Amino acid sequence: MLDEEVKNRAEKYIKGMEERLRKIPATSRDKYRKVYDLAWQYTQDARYYLEKGDYVTALVDIVYAEGLLDSILFNENIDLDSQIAKRVFVAGTFDIIHPGHIELLKEASKYGLVYVAVARDKNSEKIKGRKPINNENQRLEVIKSIRYVYDAFLGDENDFLKSVERVRPNVLLLGPDQNADEKKILDELAKRGLKEVKIVRFPQRVIKYEHSSTSSIIQEIVRRYCNDKKES
Template sequence: MSDEEVKNRAEKYIRGMEERLKKVPPFFIEKYRKIYDLAQQYTQDAKYYLEKGDYITALVDIVYAEGLLDSIVFNENTNLELQIPKKVFVAGTFDIIHPGHIELLKEASKYGLVYVAVARDKNSEKVKGRRPINDENHRLEVIKSIRYVYEAFLGDENDFLKSVERVRPDVLFLGPDQKVDENKLIDELKKRGLESVQIIRMPQRISTYAHSSTSSIIQEIVKRYCNKKDDDIRE
């Protein structure tokens, strides 16, 4: 086999592997995290060696990645080619990230790929009656780094539902404390041609983190430090 043939085969396998990785359902990724991460790493290694002109190593790496992914497919008796992950829409301020936020996103990921619209500063202030501690770009970057999140972006400043229209999700996932009238929301979605969106609300906070909230964290900081000297706070 010539170098050009090896290169073409490696390129073909890498493209195919990248597409297969996108089709792995979130709950499989969570269940087989180490295997999935290794498959991703070997795929990235294959791309690296392909760019360096080491086509044999690229081919070996991508074949190994395929073997890892096949082990998940075999164990779950599934066909990734038939898997079409659902889109799950989540929106929120996500100011000071705490375990309750992580549990919300983890729960949402059980239904599909999680798309998060991070509230703009002015909208968050309007709803909560105070400015966020962290600005919108800061909050967006933190959310992007959470493994349960497939994609995150800043929400629309004037119309919350424009963010929903942008994603066109299968599921709109609400937190237990989000003050949303679900019936009105359904009506508004229908007006925009999104009548097939399923609304699912997380029934309650996970008991372990039932008292986790941004407000409680802020209150605790104030309680500890509001009457202390600057030197005490720095310590």
């Protein structure tokens, strides 16, 4: 009976620690990379010993992990129950990933957990006037792998705001090229019961890199490889 109680306690402790570690903002993970990675490793070790039936060692490992996590929370002044519980909504095509995309998502992660709605193929084509290079499922898989993204999904084909409703964010981050009527968005969201959403706009394109847009990358590929063939 005692073993079962220890097992249940360790299992609950480990699951809670995994959830807390996932909520740490990517910027804080980067800043304390060694500490964060060590906390994650202790957590995984705890799960290993739990599955092996060594519940005491599992508890010892997870206590070490908690101490490491608490050091990050203390130094960063993070309250997991409030600050990190905030949700940030970002939407876009994210066709050919470039530094501009990364900077946008990094900025979003400063406000809380980042949820990304990846544009459907037909909607992207309608807006940009061309088919995306990578289809929607490929683009979604790439976005999911970016460290600043907490969760990602395919957007609604007919109603952009349905994706916002799905996340119910505290912050909606718009990119510099997203021409949206902010007041109209807020008014419509309020009608749908989302009255506390704050819109933040990423100020400008990232210009410190040679190519900070998908269009410029495509143009450069055409210039290098298509024009050369015509000339030859």
